[in-house]
Amino acid sequence: MRKKINVGKAFLFIFLTIYAVITVIPFIWALSASFKPLNEILSGGLNFIPETFTVDNYITIFTEQGLFPRWLLNSVIVAVIGTALNLVFNSMAGYALARISFPGRTVWFIIVLAVLMIPMQVTMIPNFLILRELGWLNSYQGLIVPGMINATFIFMMRQFFVNFPKEVEEAAAIDGLGRIGTFFRIVMPMAKPALGAQAIFVFMAFWNNFMAPLIIMTDASMYTLPVGLNAFQSDYATYWNYIMAASMVFTLPVLLLYIFFNQFFLKGLSFRGDK
Amino acid sequence: MAKWKLSKSQLRETGQGYLFMSPAILTIVVFLIGPILFALFLAFNRVNLLGDVSFDFVWFDNFTRMANDERALIALKNTAFYVGIVVPVQTILALVLASSLNAGMKGEKWFRVIYFLPTLTSSAVLVMIFMWMYRPDGLINTLLSGVGLPTYNWVNDPSVALISIMIMNIWATAPFFMVIYLAALQDIPDSLYEAAELDGASGIQKFWHVTVPLLRPVTAFAVIMGIIGTFQLFDQSYMFSGGSGGPNNSTLTVVLLIYQYAFSNNQMGYAAALAVALALIILTATLIQRKLQKDEQVY
Numbered sequence: 001m002r003k004k005i006n007v008g009k010a011f012l013f014i015f016l017t018i019y020a021v022i023t024v025i026p027f028i029w030a031l032s033a034s035f036k037p038l039n040e041i042l043s044g045g046l047n048f049i050p051e052t053f054t055v056d057n058y059i060t061i062f063t064e065q066g067l068f069p070r071w072l073l074n075s076v077i078v079a080v081i082g083t084a085l086n087l088v089f090n091s092m093a094g095y096a097l098a099r100i101s102f103p104g105r106t107v108w109f110i111i112v113l114a115v116l117m118i119p120m121q122v123t124m125i126p127n128f129l130i131l132r133e134l135g136w137l138n139s140y141q142g143l144i145v146p147g148m149i150n151a152t153f154i155f156m157m158r159q160f161f162v163n164f165p166k167e168v169e170e171a172a173a174i175d176g177l178g179r180i181g182t183f184f185r186i187v188m189p190m191a192k193p194a195l196g197a198q199a200i201f202v203f204m205a206f207w208n209n210f211m212a213p214l215i216i217m218t219d220a221s222m223y224t225l226p227v228g229l230n231a232f233q234s235d236y237a238t239y240w241n242y243i244m245a246a247s248m249v250f251t252l253p254v255l256l257l258y259i260f261f262n263q264f265f266l267k268g269l270s271f272r273g274d275k
Numbered sequence: 276m277a278k279w280k281l282s283k284s285q286l287r288e289t290g291q292g293y294l295f296m297s298p299a300i301l302t303i304v305v306f307l308i309g310p311i312l313f314a315l316f317l318a319f320n321r322v323n324l325l326g327d328v329s330f331d332f333v334w335f336d337n338f339t340r341m342a343n344d345e346r347a348l349i350a351l352k353n354t355a356f357y358v359g360i361v362v363p364v365q366t367i368l369a370l371v372l373a374s375s376l377n378a379g380m381k382g383e384k385w386f387r388v389i390y391f392l393p394t395l396t397s398s399a400v401l402v403m404i405f406m407w408m409y410r411p412d413g414l415i416n417t418l419l420s421g422v423g424l425p426t427y428n429w430v431n432d433p434s435v436a437l438i439s440i441m442i443m444n445i446w447a448t449a450p451f452f453m454v455i456y457l458a459a460l461q462d463i464p465d466s467l468y469e470a471a472e473l474d475g476a477s478g479i480q481k482f483w484h485v486t487v488p489l490l491r492p493v494t495a496f497a498v499i500m501g502i503i504g505t506f507q508l509f510d511q512s513y514m515f516s517g518g519s520g521g522p523n524n525s526t527l528t529v530v531l532l533i534y535q536y537a538f539s540n541n542q543m544g545y546a547a548a549l550a551v552a553l554a555l556i557i558l559t560a561t562l563i564q565r566k567l568q569k570d571e572q573v574y
Contacts, residue, residue: 008378008478009378009379009380012375012378012380013380013381015375016372016375016376016380016386019372019390020386020389020390022446023389023390023392023393023446023450024389024392026401026404026405026408027392027396027404029404029408029414030403030404030407033407044412044417046414046417046418085298088298089298089299089302090299092295092296092298092299093295093296093298093299095295096291096292096293096295096296097296100288100291100292100295101288101292102288102289102291102292102293103289105292108296108299108300111303111308112299112303115303115307115308117558117561118307118311118554119503119507119553119554119557120507121507121530121533121550121553121554122310122311122314122547122550122551122553122554123306123307123310123311123314124537124550125314125317125533125537125543125546125547125550126309126310126311126313126314126317126547127306127310128537128538129313129324129543130305130306130309130310130313145302145306146302146305146306148298148302149298149299149302149303151303154299179291180291183295204395207397208396208397208398208399210397210398210399210509210510210513210514211509211510211534214513215534215538225397225399226397226398226399226400226510227399229399229400229403230399230402230513230514233403233406233514234517240407243403243407244403244404244407247399247400247403247404250397250399250400251395251396251397251400254395254396254397255392255395258391258395262388
């Protein structure tokens with residue numbers, strides 16, 4: 001009996017290992033190409049370890065491809081500010097919906113839930129026209145402001161604050177803190193786990209977004225990395241060494257976030273999976 | 276009337292409530308609710324944005340036009356084909372991977388970390404890596420010919436271009452749903468499996484008669500999320516084809532078509548009508564899922 005189970009397990013282990021290899025090979029292949037000179041890449045060899053190891057590709061994209069550092073900067077600005085605003089605004093809205101009783105609260109809660117179901121394709125054309133009227137095309141605020149709240153995370157923060165111990169706020173009130181002081185100095189610091197999960201997913205959404213910057217940023221110097229990378233590939237289709245180096249630079253920040261905040265990822269995911 | 280008078284503390288609560296809600300309300304009104312109404316308005320108009328901006332009310336013209344728009348039908352056909360293949364394959368793959376991982380495997384954590392890599396990576400980066408591996412003399416063809424299998428012109432052959440995108444996206448998305456399955460699997464009590472074992476069930480029987488039925492709500496969730504996501508396919512088609520949906524319209528999707536009409540052909544009214552139609556399809560799918568999930572509450 002025991003032997004049979006082990007055979008089954010070994011089979012599963014092999015299956016999982018093969019799938020892990022399939023998952024990881026494209027990344028390793030790209031990483032290896034980013035350290036190879038172009039002629040080695042185009043020679044069609046299958047070596048994962050570069051014959052001639054070079055960091056020239058990285059140096060070139062930062063020093064000679066004038067716009068690449070700019071795209072990186074644009075991406076960082078949009079993603080960092082966008083994430084910070086989301087953390088504050090989603091939490092404020094979630095807190096109000098959970099803890100403050102004001103007329104219209106139920107209606108706004110329903111609206112937040114309804115907004116969750118709107119596909120962005122419907123709003124993208126009108127939003128383009130609105131941003132054009134505001135003169136916000138080719139601007140950071142054009143990308144940040146429409147995305148500075150997120151209904152999913154307002155909902156998540158509401159669920160978090162509903163279960164938040166009332167005694168903490170009461171104690172703060174006795175100490176003479178007003179509502180705003182209580183929220184920012186007592187409640188927010190205690191919401192770290194929920195904020196951690198939120199920060200990662202919002203940052204990733206801004207960082208990886210392709211469609212919004214494609215529509216809103218028409219001036220090449222305002223591109224974010226995904227749009228810039230695509231434009232670069234169309235212009236320099238054969239320079240896979242640079243494209244792969246740029247791709248690696250692009251992936252690194254999210255990868256670091258993932259490594260450092262792994263446990264928040266799973267929390268955020270299981271929340272999303274809770275329907 | 277006295278009922279309507281708010282006490283001082285109630286008034287303060289109201290002010291604070293709306294103060295805390297104000298960024299959310301502002302954004303929802305200006306960038307979500309306003310645009311939806313605006314989109315509905317656009318869908319019934321012929322819109323000209325070049326030179327003098329004009330809106331001509333054209334009743335249902337934009338909607339009736341879809342039936343005769345050959346490219347719209349191609350886009351719908353491509354998208355339906357894509358949804359029909361990708362959703363079942365990625366869902367089954369996710370379930371199989373999750374169940375295998377849940378069998379108390381050594382190194383479960385490492386497998387999970389590796390499997391999650393594509394979920395983290397931007398669609399742009401994944402497309403770059405795959406376009407490069409898909410080259411006629413790229414890694415994939417080299418490996419295929421190395422083991423004596425046929426090779427393809429993955430990106431430029433109209434009969435395989437969409438399939439190339441499917442393979443890439445199944446590879447990229449299945450692990451995301453795997454993690455969701457995994458969380459649900461870990462909530463299934465061991466006693467159920469032990470009971471099945473006492474009844475003499477084999478591993479595969481346990482999977483089929485215990486795991487699969489218990490995971491039905493999660494499967495419904497994965498399927499509907501998959502449908503919503505796949506119907507919105509855009510990034511990969513755009514990048515693979517340089518925005519054209521080619522070769523020969525083989526990677527043209529509904530969202531790419533909407534993008535082309537709105538931002539390349541100056542036909543925002545028709546594009547908005549297509550977007551509204553797509554939203555209705557997605558909304559219907561979502562409502563069906565909600566309904567199904569309510570029925571599942573017995574579990």
